[in-house]
Every structure is written in structure tokens, then in C-alpha cells.
Amino acid sequence: MAKFSTRCVIACLLTIVMCVLQYDLFFWNFKFKWWFDRDQKVPNSFDKKFPSALIIGVRKGGTRALLDAIALHPKVKIVRRETHFFDSNYSLGFDWYRNQMPDIENEDEIVIEKTPAYFTNENVPKRVYEMNPNMKLVLIVRHPVYRTVSDFTQVYYNKLEQNKSLPVLSIEAFRTNEAGLETINMEYKPITNSLYDVHISKWLKYFKTDNFLFVNGDVFRANPLHELRRVEEFLGLERSITPNQLVFDYNKGFFCFRKTTKIRCLGQSKGRKHRSISDDVVLKLSKTFEDHNQNFFRIINQTYSWD
DSSP: OOOHHHHHHHHHHHHHHHHHHHHHHHHHHHHHHHHHHHHHHHGGGGTTOOOSSEEEEEEESSSHHHHHHHHHHEEEEOOOSSOOOTTSSSSGGGHHHHHSSSOOOOOOOEEEEEOGGTTTTTTTHHHHHHHHOOEEEEEEEOOOHHHHHHHHHHHHHHHHHHHHHOOOOOHHHHEEEESSSSSOTTTTOOOOOOOOHHHHHHHHTTOOOOGEEEEHHHHHHHOOOOOOOOHHHHHTTTOOOGGGGGGEEEETTTTEESSOOOOOOOTTTTSSOOOOOHHHHHHHHHHHHHHHHHHHHHHHTTTOOEE
């Protein structure tokens, strides 16, 4: 009986020793893995974050070129595709929106998202403000007549590719009222998208002008570095983009961008030749936009050469 009891005690002690050894091995393995992961992996809180700046428009104003250009900065991460979160995809929720963001490597990196439809959508300003009242908002504008013609040109080629009836600007842009007088068609999107004063007024119900940077799209097309310096300053970034990163393509007629050895150029749908528009239509459009332009200049306290 004594021998049996001694054997039991020895067996129990061996079992306890084995358990302790297993625990120690597990603990040290866990601790090593934790230290290894901590040193090798960026913390989860830095994987993705919401944008701190939005390029909100305007459509056909040069938003894609501006996004690609500011992406040359080493502290900037961009969302390559338009998310349309604040206008069309708001119901998908903020988790979905965050998942559309690029991974970041450092906390001080800036994320920028671009969706030109934001500027003209009446629901967007409130939604953006509710998410971040300190959001930096970049609006690139160009001569409204040229922007309208460019917008119309894209609509024209879209319908051409879809084998649909082709629009004529002089017919789409104007209407004859009951008195037989010709008036501008304010329901035609290529027209309404150029009424900058109407849309900026809706944004200023929530944001101050200090939240905005107004980029001159006509200057940006000819001398992008001039406007990029303003963007860098607005975003609180050091001057980093250099002239040799901006490469003019004489075939395309606009600048391309070089971050490393690869040069990124806009697609075929960008910078294509505008549809031919008569001088009479151009004059009518210019008169239509004149008062709106002056009101826009007054609101933003800036003036452009749109004569």
C-alpha cells in the first residue's frame, strides 16, 4: 500500500512538473510572438484612417490631374477611385468608407479622397460636416464656359459609345419660353455644374471659407507647380514636389507626373478635343455665367480672368 502511495505521489509530481513546463513554454512563445509582431507590424490604428481632405469638384475641372499630382508628395496617400460615399453610398456606413481608404505607414500621413459629384449634391455638405467639421476641402475650378463645353463633350462621347442619339449643345442648353424668348436651360447638368456660386453657398452653410482651398484649374493646367505649392501649404505639408516630377506630354497637351521612374498620365478620356461650338453659343453661355461668376468671386474673395 505504501509503495502504491509513493508511486502515486511521484506520478502526480511528474504531472505537475510537466504542466509547469508546458505553461512556461506557452508563455514564452506567446511573449516572443507578441514582441515580434509589435516590431514587425504597423499598429492596427495606423492601417487605415478617414481622409482629412476632400477634393470635392468641380467635374471636368481637373480633379483627377490634381489628385495624381498631389500624390507625388511622400506624405500623401490618395484613394484612387471615386468612392461617392457622401452622395450615393452613404447608406453603406462609415466602416465601408474606411475600408475604401489606402493603408498608411505613418500617423502623420494625409489621406485624400476625390469625388467631383460632392460639390453639386445638396446632401453632401451636412454629411461631411457631421463626420468632420474640420475637413479640408479642395475645389478646383476653371472658366465656366470651357468647363461646360468639356462636360458636354464627355456626355457626347458617352452617348456615342452607347449608340444613343447624340446631343447638340445649342439645343440642350437653351429653351424657348411661352413668350417665344430663348432662355438658358437651368436643368441641363453641364450648365448647372458651372454655377459655382449656387453650389458653394450650400457648403458655406456648414463650413467657413478657411476650410476651403480654391485652385485655379486654368493656371494648374499651364503651370501645375504654382498651384501645387498652394495645396502643400493648405495641407500643412513641407514643399516636396519638384519640377522634374512634372513632365509635359506634347502629344497629349498636358502634364504627366513622375513619382519614381514611372510616369503617370491621364487616360484617353482626359484632355480630348472639345466638340466644336459656335461663337454664338459661346457668347450666350458667357452672358449667362457673368453674374454668377461675379457672385462667386465675391463669396470666395478671389477673382479669376474669366472674361
